Amino acid sequence: MNLETIPRQELASILRRMPKAELHIHIEGSLEPELIFALAQKNGVDLPYPSVEALRAAYAFTDLQSFLDIYYAGAGVLQTEEDFSAMAWSYLVRAKADNVVHTEIFFDPQTHTARGVPMAAVINGLDRAVQRGREELGLSASLILCFLRHLSEEDAFETLEQALPFRDKFIGVGLDSGERGNPPEKFAAVFGRCRELGLRLVAHAGEEGPAQYIRDALDLLHAERIDHGVRCLEDPELVTRLAAERVALTVCPLSNVKLAVFPELARHNLGRLLTEGIVATINSDDPAYFGGYLNDNYAATFAALPELGAREAYLLARNSFEASFVADDTRKKWIAALDSFFADCCAGR
Ligand SMILES: Nc1ncnc2[nH]cnc12
Numbered sequence: 001m002n003l004e005t006i007p008r009q010e011l012a013s014i015l016r017r018m019p020k021a022e023l024h025i026h027i028e029g030s031l032e033p034e035l036i037f038a039l040a041q042k043n044g045v046d047l048p049y050p051s052v053e054a055l056r057a058a059y060a061f062t063d064l065q066s067f068l069d070i071y072y073a074g075a076g077v078l079q080t081e082e083d084f085s086a087m088a089w090s091y092l093v094r095a096k097a098d099n100v101v102h103t104e105i106f107f108d109p110q111t112h113t114a115r116g117v118p119m120a121a122v123i124n125g126l127d128r129a130v131q132r133g134r135e136e137l138g139l140s141a142s143l144i145l146c147f148l149r150h151l152s153e154e155d156a157f158e159t160l161e162q163a164l165p166f167r168d169k170f171i172g173v174g175l176d177s178g179e180r181g182n183p184p185e186k187f188a189a190v191f192g193r194c195r196e197l198g199l200r201l202v203a204h205a206g207e208e209g210p211a212q213y214i215r216d217a218l219d220l221l222h223a224e225r226i227d228h229g230v231r232c233l234e235d236p237e238l239v240t241r242l243a244a245e246r247v248a249l250t251v252c253p254l255s256n257v258k259l260a261v262f263p264e265l266a267r268h269n270l271g272r273l274l275t276e277g278i279v280a281t282i283n284s285d286d287p288a289y290f291g292g293y294l295n296d297n298y299a300a301t302f303a304a305l306p307e308l309g310a311r312e313a314y315l316l317a318r319n320s321f322e323a324s325f326v327a328d329d330t331r332k333k334w335i336a337a338l339d340s341f342f343a344d345c346c347a348g349r
């Protein structure tokens with residue numbers, strides 16, 4: 001398969017059509033302003049914005065925390081199992097349109113249980129959409145429970161206890177929210193417990209926090225994948241290690257620009273990560289807030305970085321399957337389908 005033969009003008013269409021997995025999407029970050037308003041009205045929640053337009057206009061973030069303040073307020077409209085199901089279903093329909101064949105979805109239960117929403121409403125609602133996505137869309141999806149790192153480890157332990165009756169409905173745990181001042185070591189014990197339970201482990205690290213947090217997520221939390229991780233390039237030894245151990249990074253380009261991790265997409269380091277041999281992937285993070293879903297991320301990133309071509313498109317899609325938490329035979333089947341898609345592209349079909 002000679003990917004160099006694919007004409008550049010076909011790249012945009014290939015990026016849209018190629019099968020891919022999404023490994024970094026916060027389901028609360030898929031809540032569009034229209035749905036926020038509809039749920040607020042249904043549930044009698046007061047919003048500090050007069051209209052959908054006014055809410056959208058407030059999406060001008062200066063850093064991660066300025067986004068999180070609005071993101072947690074938006075999530076406050078979710079109350080019933082149906083609300084969680086409706087939110088996840090909307091995302092799955094969008095993902096299907098982007099030719100996503102598998103998605104691993106983060107959710108933040110503490111944002112909801114702290115408001116008195118039962119854990120059962122959160123997990124059963126999300127799971128209902130996941131099952132429906134499998135049946136009606138043929139889309140594979142799994143849930144990953146994230147602990148909020150600005151809260152205590154004790155709170156994380158309590159959350160884990162509340163979630164364990166639903167253990168069959170989520171595959172792993174992650175760590176998100178404000179990174180600065182909340183290092184991985186704060187959650188070493190609860191991740192240790194999750195490891196004993198056989199849960200898959202991921203953690204946000206090296207988004208705003210230093211490269212050391214990536215090392216600590218690997219060594220202290222035993223994270224199998226790093227969410228974001230873009231600051232690894234500040235530590236050449238870490239880069240060598242990530243590449244050698246094939247630790248995947250779930251990179252979110254539009255998010256990184258909206259949250260000022262990079263000043264503009266043309267300055268993003270995704271091309272460099274791939275050149276260094278890192279298993280990087282493209283993801284949407286919080287698509288309703290950052291200006292686009294998965295294909296929007298692919299399109300904008302390839303448009304901004306001339307070093308990315310058909311070879312990188314293939315590599316990124318392949319990495320998304322390689323880094324996913326699915327059974328080996330399923331992964332092989334998806335990679336074979338991807339190979340066949342690109343073989344057709346090379347043959348001009
Ligand atoms: N980009 C991000 N970083 C940390 N926590 C998050 N929660 C939702 N999006 C996040």
Ligand SMILES: [Zn+2]
Nearest residue numbers: 026176227285
């Ligand atoms: Zn994230």
